[in-house]
Amino acid sequence: MNPGLLQIRLRWDDPATGERREPILSVPIALGREFAQMPASLREQRVARIMLDSGQVSRFHALIEQDSVGVAIADQNSSNGTFVNGTRQTRSFLTNGDTIQIGPYQISVFLDIQSAATPIGDSTILFHSETDLPVPDATSTPSESTPTAPAARSNFPPPFFQAQQVSMRDLMDTELMVHEFDYAAIGAGLGSFIWVDLLRLCGARLNQVVAIGMEPQPYARYQRLCQNSQIPLHERLRSNSDSCPDNIWGFPSYAFRESWHSFRQGQIGSALKYLWQVFAEPTLAETYTPRSGSVFASIDREAQRIGWQQIFRYGRVLSIRQTNDGRYAIAYSRSTASHREHAFIVSRYLHLATGYPAIQFLPDLQAYREKTGDFKSVVNAYEEHEHVYQKLEQYGGTVLIRGRGIVASRIVQRIYEARKKNPHISLLHLMRSPKPQGNKFGKAQRQVKHHYEFQPFNWPKACWGGEFRAVLESADPQQRSRLLADWGGTTTADRHAWQRIVQEGLNQGWYKIAFGEVERVEQDGQKGTITYIQEKDFKGKTQLEADFIIDATGLDAKVNANPLLEDLVTHYDLPINALGRLSVANDFELVEMRSSGQGRVYAAGAATLGGPHAAVDSFLGLQYAALAAVDSLVSTRAPNLRYLNGLTSLTQWLRWVTNQAPNQP
Amino acid sequence: MTPTLLGRWQSRLLLLATVGLLVTLPFSMGWIVLGSYPVFLWVLGYVAVFGIGWDLLYDYLQKFRWDRDWPAAFQLLAGIWEAIFILLLFKTIGLPGIARTTPIGWFALHYSLIWLAVFTMSQTLMRVVFLRSRFRGGQWL
Numbered sequence: 164m165n166p167g168l169l170q171i172r173l174r175w176d177d178p179a180t181g182e183r184r185e186p187i188l189s190v191p192i193a194l195g196r197e198f199a200q201m202p203a204s205l206r207e208q209r210v211a212r213i214m215l216d217s218g219q220v221s222r223f224h225a226l227i228e229q230d231s232v233g234v235a236i237a238d239q240n241s242s243n244g245t246f247v248n249g250t251r252q253t254r255s256f257l258t259n260g261d262t263i264q265i266g267p268y269q270i271s272v273f274l275d276i277q278s279a280a281t282p283i284g285d286s287t288i289l290f291h292s293e294t295d296l297p298v299p300d301a302t303s304t305p306s307e308s309t310p311t312a313p314a315a316r317s318n319f320p321p322p323f324f325q326a327q328q329v330s331m332r333d334l335m336d337t338e339l340m341v342h343e344f345d346y347a348a349i350g351a352g353l354g355s356f357i358w359v360d361l362l363r364l365c366g367a368r369l370n371q372v373v374a375i376g377m378e379p380q381p382y383a384r385y386q387r388l389c390q391n392s393q394i395p396l397h398e399r400l401r402s403n404s405d406s407c408p409d410n411i412w413g414f415p416s417y418a419f420r421e422s423w424h425s426f427r428q429g430q431i432g433s434a435l436k437y438l439w440q441v442f443a444e445p446t447l448a449e450t451y452t453p454r455s456g457s458v459f460a461s462i463d464r465e466a467q468r469i470g471w472q473q474i475f476r477y478g479r480v481l482s483i484r485q486t487n488d489g490r491y492a493i494a495y496s497r498s499t500a501s502h503r504e505h506a507f508i509v510s511r512y513l514h515l516a517t518g519y520p521a522i523q524f525l526p527d528l529q530a531y532r533e534k535t536g537d538f539k540s541v542v543n544a545y546e547e548h549e550h551v552y553q554k555l556e557q558y559g560g561t562v563l564i565r566g567r568g569i570v571a572s573r574i575v576q577r578i579y580e581a582r583k584k585n586p587h588i589s590l591l592h593l594m595r596s597p598k599p600q601g602n603k604f605g606k607a608q609r610q611v612k613h614h615y616e617f618q619p620f621n622w623p624k625a626c627w628g629g630e631f632r633a634v635l636e637s638a639d640p641q642q643r644s645r646l647l648a649d650w651g652g653t654t655t656a657d658r659h660a661w662q663r664i665v666q667e668g669l670n671q672g673w674y675k676i677a678f679g680e681v682e683r684v685e686q687d688g689q690k691g692t693i694t695y696i697q698e699k700d701f702k703g704k705t706q707l708e709a710d711f712i713i714d715a716t717g718l719d720a721k722v723n724a725n726p727l728l729e730d731l732v733t734h735y736d737l738p739i740n741a742l743g744r745l746s747v748a749n750d751f752e753l754v755e756m757r758s759s760g761q762g763r764v765y766a767a768g769a770a771t772l773g774g775p776h777a778a779v780d781s782f783l784g785l786q787y788a789a790l791a792a793v794d795s796l797v798s799t800r801a802p803n804l805r806y807l808n809g810l811t812s813l814t815q816w817l818r819w820v821t822n823q824a825p826n827q828p
Numbered sequence: 829m830t831p832t833l834l835g836r837w838q839s840r841l842l843l844l845a846t847v848g849l850l851v852t853l854p855f856s857m858g859w860i861v862l863g864s865y866p867v868f869l870w871v872l873g874y875v876a877v878f879g880i881g882w883d884l885l886y887d888y889l890q891k892f893r894w895d896r897d898w899p900a901a902f903q904l905l906a907g908i909w910e911a912i913f914i915l916l917l918f919k920t921i922g923l924p925g926i927a928r929t930t931p932i933g934w935f936a937l938h939y940s941l942i943w944l945a946v947f948t949m950s951q952t953l954m955r956v957v958f959l960r961s962r963f964r965g966g967q968w969l
C-alpha cells in the first residue's frame with residue numbers, strides 16, 4: 164500500500180459555536196495554532212495543516228503520522244499536552260474511534276473513512292414562518308419566508324427590491340401601506356424589547372418607535388423554547404440575579420425581589436436564603452437564579468409601563484433595503500391563514516434582533532427522521548416533546564439523551580420526576596467521549612464531575628462586565644475566536660439537586676453514561692430505535708436500543724439559516740465574522756449598512772456571536788448591546804434621545820420603582 | 829461581582845470620598861462624642877491608600893478563578909483583613925495621625941460602618957447613578 168495515500172477522518176465540534184467540523188485528510192496531519200509554524204511537507208509528503216484556535220494549543224502542537232505499524236500521534240513538545248482517550252501521551256498509536264484532546268478541542272479519529280460519514284444535508288430545524296414553532300421538516304417551510312425567491316409565489320417584495328436602494332416614490336407607487344418611524348426594532352423578541360425599553364428611557368416617544376414581530380409578548384418564543392426544554396414557570400433559569408430584562412440597572416435584582424416577596428409572606432427563612440445566595444455565590448453557596456415565571460411577570464409589567472402594546476406591530480419581515488434618502492425600507496407581511504396583506508415601514512434607525520436562526524439537529528438523527536418519517540421517537544429538546552414523558556410515565560421505557568449541556572441536565576431531572584410515577588424508566592446518556600479535564604485559561608481551570616463541565620452561566624462570569632469583557636472587546640478578530648474557543652464549550656450549572664439525581668441514578672443503575680461516536684440510527688419495528696456506535700479498534704459495533712432519543716446538543720446556527728439575514732448579507736455583501744455570524748462594530752453597528760444619510764443599523768443576540776462581546780445571547784448581554792447601540796445613537800443626535808447620565812438615570816429609576824411611564828407619550 | 833483593577837480603584841476612591849466621608853464626619857466632628865477627633869479622617873485615608881495596594885493583590889487572586897469573579901463574601905473577608913492590618917500597624921509600629929491609645933472599640937465601630945455604607949452603596953445607588961459601571965468592572969469614569 165502506498166503510505167502517502169492513507170486518509171483518515173477527523174471530527175470535532177467547534178468549542179465556540181458547537182458547529183461540527185469533519186474533514187477527511189491525508190496523513191501526515193499537523194495540528195496547531197499557527198499555520199506558518201507547522202511544516203508544509205515532511206519527507207517529501209505534503210502535510211495537511213489544521214488550525215486549532217485556542218491559547219491552550221501550541222503553535223505546532225501535534226503530528227499524526229503513519230509508520231510501518233500504523234497511524235500514530237506525536238506531541239510536539241506542546242505546553243499543555245496531547246491526550247488520547249483521556250491520558251496524556253507524548254506518542255501514541257491511534258485506533259478507530261479514538262479521541263484526541265488538544266486544549267478545548269475533542270477530536271475523534273476515524274480510520275475507516277466510509278463508515279463514519281455523517282449524513283450530509285442541512286440538519287437544522289427552522290422556525291415556521293407563520294407560527295414561529297420549530298418545524299421538524301426543513302423542506303416544508305413555505306416559500307414566502309424566503310426573500311431570495313420572492314417571485315415564486317407572490318410579487319412581494321416588489322421587483323424594485325432587487326436594486327441597491329429604493330425610493331419613497333417606488334414604495335408609494337405600490338399603493339401598499341407605508342408607515343414612517345425613527346426607530347424600528349426587527350424581531351420584537353427579548354433583544355428588541357430591551358433596546359426599545361432603553362430608547363424609551365432615553366426619551367423616545369411612542370409614535371417614534373415600532374417593533375415588528377410575530378407575537379405581542381416579547382418573551383413568546385423564549386418562553387416556548389424554555390417550556391419545551393423543560394423549564395416550566397416555577398423552575399429556575401440559568402441567569403444571574405441582576406440580569407433583568409425589565410430593568411437596565413439590575414437593581415433591585417431578582418434575588419432582592421424574591422426575598423422581599425418571601426419576607427412579606429412571612430417566609431423569613433427563604434427571604435434570608437436568597438440574600439445569602441447572592442452574597443456568597445458561587446463559592447460558598449449555590450448560584451441564585453430567578454424562576455422563569457418571575458422574569459416573564461417582570462417583563463409584562465415593564466411592557467405595560469413603556470407602552471409596548473402600542474409599539475408592537477404584527478408582521479413578518481421579508482426584506483430590508485436602503486432608501487435613497489438615507490433610511491431603510493422594511494417589506495413585511497401581515498398575512499394570516501385567511502388573508503394576504505403586505506406593507507412597508509420606513510425608518511431611519513434599525514435594530515435587528517431576530518434570535519436563533521435555527522435549531523441545530525444532530526445529522527444522524529435528522530437522517531433517521533428523513534428516512535423513517537418518525538418524528539415521535541427521535542426529538543430535539545427544543546421542540547415540543549411532552550408525548551415522550553407521557554408515554555414513559557404510562558408505559559415505562561428507555562430514553563437516550565445526546566449532549567451534556569444544561570438542557571441535558573434538565574431532561575435528566577424531568578426523567579427523574581417521571582420515574583416517580585413509573586420506576587420502569589431508564590436513561591442512557593450518550594456522550595461523544597469522556598471529559599477527563601475542563602478547559603484551561605491562564606491560571607484557572609473549569610471544574611468537571613461525571614463528565615459534565617460546570618460553570619454557573621453559559622460563559623465565564625467576567626465576560627459580561629469584568630476583565631474578559633474588556634479583553635475581548637479590545638482583541639482583534641483572530642484573537643477573538645481564540646478567546647471564545649477557550650472560554651466556550653458545553654457546560655451545565657453546578658446544582659446540588661442535579662448532582663444528587665445523577666449520583667442516585669448511577670448508584671441505582673437506571674442512569675448510565677456511555678461514550679461513542681454514532682454511526683447511524685435505525686428504526687426497529689416495535690422496539691423503537693437502535694443507535695449504532697462506532698466501536699474502537701473495529702472490535703465490533705455496540706448497539707444502543709431506546710424507545711426515545713432526545714437531542715439536547717445545540718441551538719445556534721449560522722446567520723444564513725435565517726432568510727431575512729441571508730438576504731441582507733448577500734444583497735449588501737455584508738462581512739461575516741470567523742464564526743459565520745454578522746460582523747458588528749464595538750457599538751454593535753452593522754457599519755456596512757450605512758448609506759449617504761444619517762441612518763444606522765444595529766444588531767444584537769445570537770447572530771452577533773464572534774464579535775466584541777461573548778455573552779451576546781443572554782439578557783445581560785442584550786442589555787449591554789442595547790446600551791452600546793443607544794449610546795451610539797445619542798452621539799449621532801438621533802431625534803429626542805438624551806444621554807442617560809447620573810441624574811437622568813436616577814430619575815428614570817425612580818419612575819421605574821413607582822411604575823410611571825418613562826416620559827410623555 | 830466581576831471587578832477589574834481599574835474598577836476596584838475607581839469605586840474604592842469614589843465611595844470612600846463620598847459615603848465614607850459622610851459616615852466619618854459625625855465621628856470626627858464630635859457629633860457622637862463631644863470634641864474633635866481627626867483620627868477618624870486618618871483611618872479613612874489609610875483605608876483608601878492601603879486599599880490601592882490590596883486591590884492589586886485581590887486582582888491577582890481573581891485570576892485563579894475560572895469565572896474571574898469576586899463573590900461579595902470575599903469582599904467582606906477582605907474588609908475584615910484590611911481592618912486588622914490597620915489595627916496591627918497603629919498598635920505596634922504606629923501610624924501617623926492615629927495614636928496608639930486609640931480605643932479599638934471606636935475604631936471597629938467606625939470602620940464597620942464605613943465598610944457597610946460602602947458595600948451597600950456599591951450594590952444600590954452606584955448601579956442607579958452609574959448604570960454603565962457594572963458593565964465595566966466598576967469603572968465609573
Ligand SMILES: Cc1cc2nc3c(=O)[nH]c(=O)nc-3n(C[C@H](O)[C@H](O)[C@H](O)COP(=O)(O)OP(=O)(O)OC[C@H]3O[C@@H](n4cnc5c(N)ncnc54)[C@H](O)[C@@H]3O)c2cc1C
Nearest residue numbers: 350352353354376385400401402479480517518768781782
Ligand atoms: C431555553 C433557553 C433558556 C435561556 N435561558 C436564559 C437565561 O436564563 N438567561 C439569559 O440571560 N439568557 C437565556 N437564554 C438566552 C437568551 O436570553 C434568549 O434566547 C433570548 O430570548 C434571546 O433574545 P433574542 O431577542 O435574541 O431572540 P428572541 O427572544 O427569540 O426574539 C427573536 C424574535 O424575532 C422574531 N423574528 C425572527 N425573524 C423574524 C422576521 N423575519 N420577521 C419578524 N420577526 C422575526 C422571532 O419570531 C422571535 O420572536 C436562554 C435561551 C433558551 C433557548
